[in-house]
Amino acid sequence: xxxxxxxxxxxxxxxxxxxxxxxxxxxxxxxxxxxxxxxxxxxxxxxxxxxxxxxxxxxxxxxxxxxxxxxxxxxxxxxxxxxxxxxxxxxxx
Numbered sequence: 679x680x681x682x683x684x685x686x687x688x689x690x691x692x693x694x695x696x697x698x699x700x701x702x703x704x705x706x707x708x709x710x711x712x713x714x715x716x717x718x719x720x721x722x723x724x725x726x727x728x729x730x731x732x733x734x735x736x737x738x739x740x741x742x743x744x745x746x747x748x749x750x751x752x753x754x755x756x757x758x759x760x761x762x763x764x765x766x767x768x769x770x771x
Contacts, residue, residue, distance in 0.1 A: 679716055679727065679728040679729070679730060680727065680728070681708075681716050681717055681725075681726045681728060681745075682715075682716060683728065684715075684746070685730075686706075686709055686710045686713050687706045687709055689703060689706065697732070701733070702761070707759050708759075710727055710748060711723045711724075711750075711759070715727070722749070722750050723750065724747065724748060724749035724750060725744070725747065725748065726747055726748075727747070727748045727761075728743055728744050728745055728746065729744040729746055729763070730744075744763050745763065745764075746762060746763035747761070747762045747763070748760070748761055749762065
């Protein structure tokens with residue numbers, strides 16, 4: 679999502695377990711990186727984003743919004759995308 683909460687793309691996954699790793703789709707990250715948004719760097723497209731996760735735990739559905747920063751990382755001739763976020767998030771009712 680953009681910082682103002684506009685959903686750019688979504689993906690439905692079914693993962694189970696006490697702890698899960700959510701796979702990230704490079705194409706969706708590129709789409710988000712290329713979408714104009716508040717706070718975006720005009721140099722490399724990096725900037726703030728939000729990630730929304732809808733969870734079902736013991737039949738209770740909650741949504742978590744994670745504020746993050748999406749950026750390009752260059753190391754020599756290799757480049758990658760990074761999503762940097764804190765462990766703090768808030769719950770949407």
